[in-house]
Amino acid sequence: MSSRIISDSSEWTFPLLERFDREIGHLAHNVFGLDTYANQIEVIGSEQMIDAYSSVGLPINYNHWSFGKQFVSTEQTYRRGQMGLAYEIVINSDPCISYLMEENTLTMQALVIAHACYGHNSFFKGNYLFRTWTSADAIIDYLVFARKYIASCEERYGQAEVELLLDSCHALMNHGVDRYKRPSPITMAEEQRRQAERADYIQSQVNDLWRTIPSFGDDDAPDADARWPAEPQENLLYFIEKNAPLLEPWQREVVRIVRKVSQYFYPQRQTQVMNEGWATFWHYTLLNRLYEEGFVNDGFMLEFLQSHTGVVFQPNFDAPYYSGINPYALGFAMMGDIRRICESPTAEDREWFPDIAGGDWRKVLDFAMRNFKDESFIAQYLSPKLIRDLHLFAVRDDDRAEAIEITAIHEERGYRTVRQALAEQYNLGSREPNIQVFNVDRRGDRSLTLRHYRHNRRPLGESVDEMLRHIRRLWGFTVRLEGVDDNGRVQLLGEL
């Protein structure tokens, strides 16, 4: 039996990594039925890891000072030993690129291979958000295009000019996402061809929109004060790209690039718990299976478990280092719980989850991974048992009340409230302020009016003035921000 052990050293070598990858891949594909993109596993040093960190995890990106800032701060905290580097970075691309850090031991490399190359990888390939919003095969090409394009803009129009524009776009990045329309994947060559076309076309359209020469037989005259756009627009960057009156074609293209990158990250922001939970669940399951089959020894397992428990540790709310719910812990617990409900359901589980209790856990988990995001995943699968295990409780903080109120705890009448509140906590729609384009004064001063629709009376933070400056830079004319409260009353928040 001991002859099957792959290695009892903690030093890794390429042949050993390949061996691990083969065994883990075999288990993942043939035993557990995971569907993955091909893997491209790159071994890098810690400095390269810091580099990768600072370009938001992308292997290639355009140049901007904010990435330098990220780099400096990461480097600082790493050097001072305040932070370990993540063991891995994995990129949603086809082939799926994962980075292994040179400094890690063989055990950690195996853990990362299981976690990133089979866990995250299969999530990227399977989850509906990623399938809808990102095109794994085109992203690297697109980034190459973006980098070149922005570099050429810097050459032509000056680095300062491009930097100002990027600053403003970055500020609006979270509001540069299409939530309903599906972008179609295109390759770099096509992107370049279309880009030229688009530049000409958009410019002509914009001019048309702002045409001031009166046309004869004008039927629109009566509804001169009708709002435009007719429907509020949530994608601010898209709206600006298409309609800002003064932007040059190249500036529109830069806005578009930032918007595209934002769109690419949109699914990741919505599936943190699921994505990490899924990957953690699989590295745990896969490595345990390796152990059961005798490929690794006890030392390996001890090292692995020590690291694993560190990752999924959830401090209590009153612990000094508590900083919210750990997505790894919650995700891993939920994935494991779903398996438990399938394999050994209790009466309670049968009542709460009649459709999955006693089912094939592989199929159930696969379904869950494919068809949910954090919000709906929690709303659907958070079980009473898990609420009890984690001692979850819901708190309402209302600034009109003297004290904060515990609205629900882990008890029969509290389960649904806790579950609902936790799901809501992961709803990007309520986590981020809801700001939409409300009106453009096309006939008058060309001013742009945005509206912030308040949810639960939560106001905007103190960045409003600065944000208005950025939006004004893009729009070129007066920008107004109005707040709409829960009763529909409108109030002017700022104008620039």
Add this chain to the structure above:
Amino acid sequence: MSHFIDRRLNGKNKSAVNRQRFIKRYKTQLKRAVADAVNKRSITDIDSGEQVGIPSKDISEPVFHHGQGGTRDQVHPGNKDFMAGDKVPRPEGGGGGGAGQGKAGRGGKGEDDFIFDLSREEFMDLLFDDLELPNLVRNQLIGSTEFKSVRAGYRTSGAPNNIDVVRSLKGAIARRTALGAPHRRRIKEIEAELEGLLALGVAEDDPRVLALRDELDRARTRIAALPFIDTFDLRYQSFVQLPEPTSKAVMVCIMDVSGSMDQARKNLAKRFFILLYLFLKRNYDRIEVVFIRHHTIAQEVDEQEFFYSRETGGTVVSSALNLAYDVLRERYDSSVWNIYAAQASDGDNWDSDSVVCRDLLAEKLLPLMRYFAYVEITPRQHQSLWYAYQEIAGAHRHFAMREIAGPEDIFPVFRDLFKRQPA
């Protein structure tokens, strides 16, 4: 299925560009931080790299986000004894990682300064950015030139240390090939002939064969006798002297070490001169510095003694100016050298001496100089020297005087004295 790539040898500094841009963008803030840092440093480690902090709020990237207030529901783990409906007093600081969570800087530093590790080079760059010696004149204009060796191809003679080995050996190979060619050709012919004869069944001791073998040996000997390298092959790197304009400059540092300069003031003066010294060393390749310290008598000393010696006494400022004049006259011809001087004193002087100083400066020293800077280190009333110098400042544009009250003034005054003049 999986593909491993070793990227460890790829470039590490992918982020260098972005880092540079970051520095460039926040240069003003960094400069301010660097200036602060310099004031806080001890004299001995003024020229090292440094961690400087700039306020996080200056470099934040804004996004729309929710502020405090309104109603928010949060779920937390680890309930111990709360029951539904309990009212709990609001904890300080936003309820255990409530909405503020994730807003704090990465690494949980929150509102603190953003810490920046500058290398020594970057630090000095920022420190001395935009500074220069005023009125510096390129020496060529004055008529003296320096020479610089520049490579100018190869030649056949020269000093042995300039032999270019590769070139020489290439030449040797070519020579051996050329001179050996007829012999090699003959060898081939003989070998063919020999083979022909032997193939016809001619015996080994046949005279024709023996003759051929003999000739073959001789030809081979000829080839072996070609020298491996010959003086003819040697090539030397050639250099020519090109005239190069340089700016020769000398800075005379005059420091008062009299008894009235207490330890604190001496430290201020030393700081000032250290900055000056670093600045000169950094920005000007060839600059000479003359250190003069004085109490009642002046002495020319070396760098070490200037900054660290503790000797002291009364005050006669003119002694230093006289010595400076002597040194300049002896060693630094003002038609060849750009001459600068910086003087630091507490302004305390032997009473009748201030007038002497004024005349000495105005008549003898200033005509030789490009720039004379005087800093007075005193938090008190000015004394006679200051007023005497003020008369000079009125009459000469290349004379500047400033006052330093405490350590925080040093760097601003220094910058002010040596800031780049608009052309």
